[in-house]
Amino acid sequence: xxxxxxxxxxxxxxxxxxxxxxxxxxxxxxxxxxxxxxxxxxxxxxxxxxxxxxxxxxxxxxxxxxxxxxxxxxxxxxxxxxxxxxxxxxxxxxxxxxxxxxxxxxxxxxxxxxxxxxxxxxxxxxxxxxxxxxxxxxxxxxxxxxxxxxxxxxxxxxxxxxxxxxxxxxxxxxxxxxxxxxxxxxxxxxxxxxxxxxxxxxxxxxxxxxxxxxxxxxxxxxxxxxxxxxxxxxxxxxxxxxxxxxxxxxxxxxxxxxxxxxxxxxxxxxxxxxxxxxxxxxxxxxxxxxxxxxxxxxxxxxxxxxxxxxxxxxxxxxxxxxxxxxxxxxxxxxxxxxxxxxxxxxxxxxxxxxxxxxxxxxxxxxxxxxxxxxxxxxxxxxxxxxxxxxxxxxxxxxxxxxxxxxxxxxxxxxxxxxxxxxxxxxxxxxxxxxxxxxxxxxxxxxxxxxxxxxxxxxxxxxxxxxxxxxxxxxxxxxxxxxxxxxxxxxxxxxxxxxxxxxxxxxxxxxxxxxxxxxxxxxxxxxxxxxxxxxxxxxxxxxxxxxxxxxxxxxxxxxxxxxxxxxxxxxxxxxxxxxxxxxxxxxxxxxxxxxxxxxxxxxxxxxxxxxxxxxxxxxx
Numbered sequence: 001x002x003x004x005x006x007x008x009x010x011x012x013x014x015x016x017x018x019x020x021x022x023x024x025x026x027x028x029x030x031x032x033x034x035x036x037x038x039x040x041x042x043x044x045x046x047x048x049x050x051x052x053x054x055x056x057x058x059x060x061x062x063x064x065x066x067x068x069x070x071x072x073x074x075x076x077x078x079x080x081x082x083x084x085x086x087x088x089x090x091x092x093x094x095x096x097x098x099x100x101x102x103x104x105x106x107x108x109x110x111x112x113x114x115x116x117x118x119x120x121x122x123x124x125x126x127x128x129x130x131x132x133x134x135x136x137x138x139x140x141x142x143x144x145x146x147x148x149x150x151x152x153x154x155x156x157x158x159x160x161x162x163x164x165x166x167x168x169x170x171x172x173x174x175x176x177x178x179x180x181x182x183x184x185x186x187x188x189x190x191x192x193x194x195x196x197x198x199x200x201x202x203x204x205x206x207x208x209x210x211x212x213x214x215x216x217x218x219x220x221x222x223x224x225x226x227x228x229x230x231x232x233x234x235x236x237x238x239x240x241x242x243x244x245x246x247x248x249x250x251x252x253x254x255x256x257x258x259x260x261x262x263x264x265x266x267x268x269x270x271x272x273x274x275x276x277x278x279x280x281x282x283x284x285x286x287x288x289x290x291x292x293x294x295x296x297x298x299x300x301x302x303x304x305x306x307x308x309x310x311x312x313x314x315x316x317x318x319x320x321x322x323x324x325x326x327x328x329x330x331x332x333x334x335x336x337x338x339x340x341x342x343x344x345x346x347x348x349x350x351x352x353x354x355x356x357x358x359x360x361x362x363x364x365x366x367x368x369x370x371x372x373x374x375x376x377x378x379x380x381x382x383x384x385x386x387x388x389x390x391x392x393x394x395x396x397x398x399x400x401x402x403x404x405x406x407x408x409x410x411x412x413x414x415x416x417x418x419x420x421x422x423x424x425x426x427x428x429x430x431x432x433x434x435x436x437x438x439x440x441x442x443x444x445x446x447x448x449x450x451x452x453x454x455x456x457x458x459x460x461x462x463x464x465x466x467x468x469x470x471x472x473x474x475x476x477x478x479x480x481x482x483x484x485x486x487x488x489x490x491x492x493x494x495x496x497x498x499x500x501x502x503x504x505x506x507x508x509x510x511x512x513x514x515x516x517x518x519x520x521x522x523x524x525x526x527x528x529x530x531x532x533x534x535x536x537x538x539x540x541x542x543x544x545x546x547x548x549x550x551x552x553x554x555x556x557x558x559x560x561x562x563x564x565x566x567x568x569x570x571x572x573x574x575x576x577x578x579x580x581x582x583x584x585x586x587x588x589x590x591x592x593x594x595x596x597x598x599x600x601x602x603x604x605x606x607x608x609x610x611x612x613x614x615x616x617x618x619x
Contacts, residue, residue: 009070010053013053013069013071013072014053016071016072017050017053017072020045020046020050020074021045021046021076022044022045022046022047023044023045023076024041024042024044024045024077024078024080024082025041025042025045025074025075025076025083025086026039026041026074026077026083026086026090027040027041027042027045027048027049027072027073027074028040028074028090029068029069029071029072029096029098030069030070030071030072031068031069031070034071036090036094037065037068037096037098038065038069038096038098038099039087039090039091039094039096039099041080041083041084041086041087042083043083045074049072049074052065052069061098061298061299061300062299062300065098065299068098079334079336080333081333081334081335081336084308084309084311084312087309088313088316097298098298099298100275100296100298100299100301100306100309101296109123109124109125109137109138109141109144110123110124110125110127110134110135110137110138111123111124111134111135111136111138111144111147112124112131112133112134113132113133113134113206113209114131115130115131115133116132116163116164117164117165117195118157118158118164118188118189118198119157119199120158120159121151121152121157121202121205122148122159123144123145123148133206135209135210137291147208150245151205151208151209152184153245154201154204154208154242154245155201155204156183156184156201157185157201157202157205158179158185158186158188158189159179159184159185160177160179160185160189162174164188168189169188169189169190174189175190176189176190176192180192208246210283212283213246216246217243217246217247220242220243220246221243224236224240224243260347260348260351261282261283262282262283262321262322263281263282263324263325263326263348263351264279264281264282264314264315264322264324264325264326265279265281265282265325265326265351265355266278266279266280266310266311266314266325266327266355267327267328267352267355267356267358267359268303268306268307268328268359269356269359270297270303270306273297274297274363274366275294275295275297275306276292276293276295276359276362276363276366277293277310277359278290278292278293278355278356278358278359278362279291279292279310279314279318279355280354280355280358281320282351289318290358291318292358292359292362293310293313293314294362294366295309295310303329304329304331304332305331307327307329307331308331308333311325311331311333311335322338323337323338324338324341325338325339325340326341326342326343326348326355327340327341327342327352328342328352329342330342367381378422379423380395382422382524382528383395383396383397383421383422385525386467386525389508389517389518389519389525390467390493390495390510390517392466394466396465396467396493397420397421398418398419398420398463398464398465398466398467399418399419399420399422399465399466399467399468399469400453400465400468400469401416401419401468401469401471401532401533401535402415402416402446402449402450402468402470402471402480402536403415403471403536403537403539404434404442404445404446404449404540405540405541405544412433412434412437412445413431413432413433413434413543413544414431414432414445414446414448414449414540415429415430415432415536415540416430416432416449416453416536417532417535417536417539418465419532422528429539430453431543432449432452434448434449435448436448442472442476443475443476443479446470446476446479446480447479447480447482450480450483450484451483451488454483454484454488454490454492455488464490464492465492466492467493467494468492468493468495469494469495469497469529469532470494470495470496470497471497471533471536471537472496472497472498473496473499473507473509473514474498474509474513474514476496477494477495477496477509477512477514478512481494481512493510494510495509495517496508496509496510496514497509497530497533505530505533506521508529560601560604561600562600563597563601567593567597567601570592570593571589571593574591574592575592581601581605582605584602585602586598586599586602589601589602
């Protein structure tokens with residue numbers, strides 16, 4: 001598109017905007033082919049649409065959208081609620097490219113109660129309103145199976161798929177099956193259970209599926225007491241059995257407050273690309289429905305906009321008639337006959353916190369699923385988290401950590417472990433024998449190792465780390481900084497992991513002077529950092545133990561020139577100790593390792609005999 005054509009397009013669009021009414025409604029943007037690419041709603045159409053064409057609009061995605069608009073249409077409605085409903089229906093109808101995408105979770109199962117003469121109750125993932133009534137969907141399968149099991153024990157609905165008819169029953173076309181004999185069905189197909197009794201049970205099952213367990217319990221109690229007064233104790237016992245089953249089911253469910261009834265609760269959590277809206281419905285003081293919607297953002301939609309869409313989606317999908325909606329904030333939405341509550345404390349605040357917890361858990365689960373399919377995604381996420389927490393100039397692709405190990409200054413060693421993309425790169429691990437430090441001086445040892453490490457990397461032009469982590473607090477960080485920055489003139493971020501009085505890592509330090517970085521000790525990122533610390537500690541300790549073991553196994557036989565490990569082992573096996581080797585005569589040694597080796601060993605322990613034999617005799 002040429003500059004002149006673009007100016008002509010903008011002039012045409014601004015002409016439409018100038019004539020828009022200042023009333024609530026929905027607006028639609030079209031591309032050059034006449035396809036709807038965006039649907040929006042507004043309290044004031046003229047004000048909202050004109051905001052897209054202001055010169056100060058700086059969001060990149062909005063600029064891209066505006067560059068694609070070639071025409072605008074709109075629909076005026078009476079209220080903001082009507083505008084929201086119209087926007088929701090148009091988005092579903094046209095699926096515009098730049099509108100938020102609802103991941104509606106069609107794969108979640110629902111419970112179906114069929115429209116047959118003797119209805120069946122079963123789970124399904126296929127929704128066809130001609131077949132019957134549907135309850136759900138259930139995002140938590142355990143809850144769905146618990147309800148189905150309760151209904152099966154209480155009312156024993158038939159599970160067969162025969163198209164049972166009244167005429168078929170009268171002409172005895174059916175026969176009882178195994179389900180009747182094991183008491184899982186009342187056999188209405190052969191008239192052993194009446195039509196009225198069967199439908200009475202199904203009516204109560206529908207109430208349980210709606211969450212109205214309190215009403216069912218009340219009716220059962222009244223029935224039980226009436227049967228007892230009539231001395232029909234066996235029937236009263238059967239009703240009592242049903243009552244106890246429902247009471248036990250309710251006791252396991254989430255009971256909130258008996259004063260809260262027919263209330264909807266919604267919460268939202270979001271990031272740059274995705275938002276999750278959780279919906280909870282409370283009936284009779286207990287939660288009987290919970291579901292989480294996932295929205296894919298297209299134009300950096302705000303939480304207020306997405307929560308409003310979630311409310312409309314919830315009321316439409318679950319046929320909600322609640323007159324109160326509990327929310328974390330007021331999205332500025334006016335719904336006719338519906339009160340918006342933003343609680344600060346009490347039972348309603350507890351409900352809101354539960355909904356928010358469901359949002360976060362669902363988001364976490366989705367993230368885990370994605371990371372299983374794409375392991376690189378987890379690494380990038382953790383690197384971004386470290387970058388954000390420490391305000392690093394770039395993601396820490398390569399992280400190095402150092403640790404010292406010695407016992408009273410003896411066998412002093414150090415180790416360096418390298419993590420790349422948050423995974424150990426063991427081929428890059430390095431061990432160091434401390435050469436220039438005498439005695440137990442951890443700071444001096446750390447200086448020597450860091451100096452040797454980064455001097456060599458610089459000379460060999462190897463990549464330097466993006467972050468150094470010290471196994472210690474402020475003191476260790478400072479000595480590393482003195483070498484890296486002051487001596488070598490390098491610019492590498494340095495962090496430290498400090499321990500508490502019980503030698504447990506409890507703080508992440510960063511900066512100079514070092515300050516504590518706010519991070520929960522049970523967070524995934526902190527656990528990863530402590531894993532790096534544990535890994536360098538393990539590597540250093542292993543190296544130190546190996547070195548001490550070699551010293552412990554060293555004997556005087558190893559210092560004899562010409563005597564190798566095989567000869568040493570043969571001597572120790574035959575004579576048991578170095579002391580016995582020293583005291584043995586030449587013949588005994590020769591029997592163990594041969595004359596040549598025996599002569600060398602004997603000469604080492606008895607140099608005077610060797611010199612006497614070498615001195616020539618004179619007459």
